Amino acid sequence: MNRKKIIELKNVAKSFDGEVVLDHINLDVYEKEFITLLGPSGCGKTTTLRIIAGFVTPDTGDVMFDGVKINDVPPYKRHVNTVFQKYALFPHLNVYENIAFALRLKKTSEEEIYKRVEEMLAMVNLAGFEKKDVNLLSGGQQQRVAIARALINNPRVLLLDEPLGALDLKLRKDMQNELKNIQRKTGITFIYVTHDQEEALSMSDTVVVMADGKIQQIGSPTDIYNEPENAFVADFIGESNILDGVMLDDYKARFSGHDFECLDKGFAKNEAVDVVVRPEDVDVVDPEKGMLKGVVDSVTFKGVHYEIIVTIDNFKWMIQSTDYVKPGQKIGIYIEPDAIHIMKKSEYSDMFGDYSSFSDELEHLSDATEEEE
């Protein structure tokens, strides 16, 4: 690899009050990269970020910056800056002073401060807001001030801790684009923490999926989506039907009482595996043309498509289709070989997949908005 590593976490572990939060993780962050730590609340992503920022000292393992160990370097001597979850703007300072804060500490000349602050304000589209009271800004504006404040130091790495969590949906989309633009323009490495998989997929160069203090998978957004490594990743990223299956041979898998062709190989013969089929990859066909047949339980209109729950062989499938079917209707489904992804069994194998307890998913999401420590 010719890209330069900027941050390395080596075998880092951390527990609070005997509870393991990070379980010996290894992570490399490269220069100019937009890397996202993604996971549900309590997975250790924020702790990882705080270790990099210097607010938390790991119990074991090393934190390297440019190849130098920085475990004991205090936060104010690190070349990283943070955009905090609820922005942590200084309420006693106005917009200008908030942004100028870091430069003032360095005893920069007033002209230089003025120039840089104006630059930053222009970059985050807040020109003219200098004298505003930060407490009176909208969430999005506060967000921009927080970014400008963190970037004015020209950090090598910018850490963002669920920065868009408090914004409404529309604003969040706008900010996602803006953040991505800023990252591209400045060329600063962004380490971004979120529980929102869509955000992670749309913005990142690299996604790090975490759960239970461990890294589950590191990869590009497409890799993560298309080739999840285990049931957890498959379930957490997008919607998935995860079925128990057996790998009969290379390119041949059996599940739901039917043999399917697939593109996966390298498994032992008759190895038990997890099979992932994305809901949008399932085609609804007439019962007689279908590889599998079942009865529609429910149909929900979702705008771009219908969400159809079908029971097949005691397994509730989710299917996204633009064609309407009636509840109670008998249908068949058809799956292309490239729509099937085979994963090795893991500790998460039996925890996900069936859509009989669909609402859990929603709870799971709302939980994740809570701050983890």
Place this chain on the structure above:
Amino acid sequence: MHRLAAAPHIVWSVLFIIAPLMFVIYYTFTDANGKFTFSNIASLAQASYFEIFMRSICFALIATAVCLVIAYPIAYFISKAKPKTQKILMMLVMLPMWTNFLIRTYSWMALLEDTGIINTFLGKIGLGPIHMINTAGAVILGMVYNYLPYMILPIYSVMSKIDVKLIEAAYDLGSNPFQVLTGVIFPLSLSGVISGVTMVFVPSISTFYISQKLGGGNFDLIGDTIERQFQTAYNYNLGAAISFVLMILIMISMGIMNKYSDGETEVVV
């Protein structure tokens, strides 16, 4: 560095809060020659000291109850007023405390005396003089007067934070105004009442100036007895013993109050 920030305070507390209390205990259990003894505590078992303790407790309890009865409606009315009026009224409640309490109490003497302002006025409209000064009532009045703001303040600050929606909800569910008061407002303001009661009871039970001026020295309270041991009789040991018992007494009554209040909230919920 942050954790060390409390260090000066901790050192200060040990030197000037804990150490002095140790001395109270030391003097309580020693005689004038520094020998260990129980006689100071034992001498408090006399009927006359028991009487003083009982009297102080009674006076303080009555004063506290009167304060509560006067303060509660006032706090309620103020919390109902417009925000600006609230602010002004609370300011007016606090303002008298900026005038020295000794001189305000002395001023009450001038009001209550047999030849004082009130009796002169009564005399002019043909009503006989009413003997008020140097009575138990005068002492209790002095306590009520001096400590009333301490009762109004905490009750008001709790009441002003009660969500109006809760009261609306109670009306919505069919409560009449009295039921709203007893069922919603009172339970919610209980924490203010408790701290008000503490803030009135403790200074009332230990005062000595009010009883001296308005009671004419005929109603010795615990405070008077302590003060006499230190300022006149030069009997630090007895004085410390009385203080020690007073402290225990207050600790017990606070304990009871906390327990009682806990029970109350449980009933409410």
Place this chain on the structure above:
Amino acid sequence: MKTANKVYTWLVFIFLYMPIAVLIFYSFNASNSTSAFSGFSLYWYKELFSDSATLTALKNTLILAILSSVIATVIGTLAAAGIYKMKNKYVKSGIMAVTNIPMMNPEIVTGISMMLLFVFVGGLVHSSSTLGFGTLLIAHITFNLPYVILSVLPKFKQMDKHLPEAALDLGCTPAQSFLKVELPNVMSGIVSGFIMAFTLSLDDFVISYFTIGSGFETLPIRIYSMTKKRVTPDMYALSALIFVTILILLILSNMTSDKERTRMSQKAKKRAKIAVSSVFGVIGVVTLIVLIASSGTKTLTLNVYNWGEYISDGSDDSLDVNAAFEEYYAQKYYEETGERVKVRVNYTTYASNEDLYAKLKSGANSYDVIVPSDYMIERFIKEGLIQPINLENVPNYQYIKDDFKHPFYDTGADGNTYSVMYTYGIVGIIYNTEKVDEEDIGGWDLLWNEKYKGQILQFNNPRDAFGTAMYSLGIDVNNATEEEWRMALDELRKQKPIVQSYVMDEVYNKMESGEAWIAAYYAGDCLSMIENNEALDFYYPQDEEGNYITNIFADAMCIPTSCANKELAEEYINFMLSEEPAIANAEYIYYASPNTLVTENAEYQDYLEDDYDVIYGTIPEEDLPELFDKYAFRNLPQDKLELENRLWEELKVDASSFDPSVYIVCAVMVAAVVGFGIFKYVQKRKRRKLYWNNNAKSPATA
């Protein structure tokens, strides 16, 4: 309903403001009465600004309040930051519990506990002046601390906990983060904590009362010693001024904050900044003034501790003796040494010999000149609390009549002179001629006359009070047996129900205003009272044969062993014996003077008119030594002293004033509360039972 609320609110506010209205009203009174308004006048406001003692007390109070609240704010803010950061729950709650002690404990307990500490430490280091500004400052900081912490700590808790992290992240060191981010964010808590501490310190009496020493007087302490006799209306004037100042400040702050509410916090912050900087500005100015005042010239300080109303103090156009001494000695010092000095007399007062004894014996107070009575001087000599006076430094001693040079209490047996007599006098009975029948007067029995129930005042010190009973019973006051002491106690107990109150100098106000009709008091003071109220008269009690049977006493100036500047003390004593001050004092206090410069002064004799005979003539001078021997109080043996204290305590705590109504009210109240509690408890039990019953059933039905 609405109007009822308003009426009620008005009534409560009238109740709260009535005494304040009274004192403001009477601050404009032309006379010094607090019952009769004799015309509008600004006299007392003028008087206030020439009352140097009150102004000094005001200055002291302000300095103390500012220093203690600033220090408490600094320590308290740091402590709040530290406590906020603390991880261990038990340590945290432990510290909070200790912090809250001065707030929960009765003030008197805090006061005496600190006094015990200071006295003990003072005893350890053999310091005779432990109590003073320093101890007062420590005490004030101690009771201010919890209020500062409790107003700052919540602000830390409310602060976004990521703010300090954001500061570190942006390059602040932890110290910078504290100063630049945390401090500004908790500033409102700091300011309100500071104001609270300042107010409390300004108004504190109880804790100051126990921890104050000689030579430093705060306003509340001065007011207290005034209320022991009478409060001069210039104190009312001061209170009125303070009240109006605060009122205006509050109105101003209220008005500005209303205007600013629309513009919100940026302005509010600016205002807070201005407030803080102006507070610090005031602190700076005050400190500067103090520094200039103290650094400019050397100050010689003399702590004089005397009876109340016992010196010519400049009121009613009299000579301000202390001020005269300050001037006189500064001049004399300059002539002798060529150096300019400031002389300052710290003049404070006590109400009884026993109070003086308690103060001196604690060993924590340093006084230079005190004026105890005969028997107490004997005791002081015996216990080594006063020292011999070098008479070479008191040349005016020659003017003391020979008979008074070595009285019984200071015989000079060891060749030393411990005291220089200030005055002597006789205890008489003062009564209101309009109320008391002529045939009832003459003896001590007037004090026991049931006819005047509730109108009689008794001494509030054991020696004099037991004295009245013993003279009345014909007991020898100096050689009474324990049985006789108990007889005297019974006599006083018998008297207690008809006594209005036990007083010392409060007697002035009560007799002059007609509030009380009969009192036993010292002759000179009685004449002062008659001067102010023509209806009063007094007599020396006699037995059936017409012999005077009453206490005769002498008060003399002494120098405590703990005196810091003995030569200055001797200068002061000498000055008090010189003609002008001695006459001024004698004219002012109406006591008999042992000083020939006074007694032989024609003007003085003219000034007193008939009173001269009352003071000096009633008892022929040649009889005095005999009467001294017979009726003066002598120092009692230790066992009798202890007995006296014990019996006095018994009298004071006696249950004679039992008032059942109070106890009945109290009992009814407690019963009501307990009853309510039980009712609620039963109700709760019932509900719980119902709940359990239903819950037990529900699984079966489901």
